[in-house]
Amino acid sequence: MAQTVLHTANTRGAADHGWLKSFHSFSFAGYYNPERINFGALRVLNDDFVTGGMGFGEHPHDNMEIISIPLEGALQHKDSLGTTATIKSGEIQVMSAGTGVYHSEYNPDAANPAKFLQIWVFPNKRNVTPRYDQITIDATTRNEFVQILSPNADDAGVWIYQDAWFNMGRFDAATAKTYNLHKEGNGAYIFVLKGSIKVDGQNVDTRDGFGIWDTDKFEITSSTDAEFLIMEVPMKF
């Protein structure tokens, strides 16, 4: 029988640094909740708001798959691999930190905030050579799951060092689709960006997170027009 967990939006950890407001679905930095450490290999889901013209100064990362998905606005990225790039809404960025990488991220628009999801997934291989990639994702398809990340370089979306698959959903109200998990032992964490959905009958509202595992499929029904992200990850890794 499927097991589930619901993290409503108002139970997330919150941090306000003035220029950065962040909501943490799992323990991060100064927010520590032993009941909210991770969902399988999914370790970080931060819902970030960066004030115009501000950003994260140069800082290091290692041994983590770091995925950024801008929701509004853009971020200018520079890293020690020599990458200088701007990622904007409608794109996805991935960095395999491996043996170590330094980067900075700024909101280049002085007048408007940038909103983005920062997602960290434990890698299935430590100390890999750091790498960076970004692509444009399909933002027009409706009422289908759109794959934006997988473990395979030749599959749709970006790829990471983990048996994980991410899909975006943009559903009109009253749309129902069954999601089939790709791999035995994987679970899925569904994060609602807009609107309301039901996952196997459980209401999941805007900015709620819902985890489901010990199953090979589940049904998503949109109660309203809705946008959501499905993050399928190994539960043991």
Next chain:
Amino acid sequence: MTNILIVCTNQPIAATIARLIDKMEDWQASVALSLNDALEHCYAKTYDVILIGSGIGQEHEDVLKLHIEKLKTETPIVKHYGGGSGLLYAEIYQALAKK
């Protein structure tokens, strides 16, 4: 005082982790930049937590675990992920809770 040993071959990242640990009241970081350096640290001092950072492979981690078993200090050895701020404190709190 909670003594934490960071074992990491990437010196700038090790320094960042140490700085973040030293910011916490009653936590003190030491850094070992190689396996041999880590073994020497553990002979000289008993640590509350050992963090395995980047550049340390499983083989070296296993050697360190064996070394700690022989010393009978029961120091938890945990893998550090992320290279700094985000996960560091939770990793240490979790390791200390399991002691």
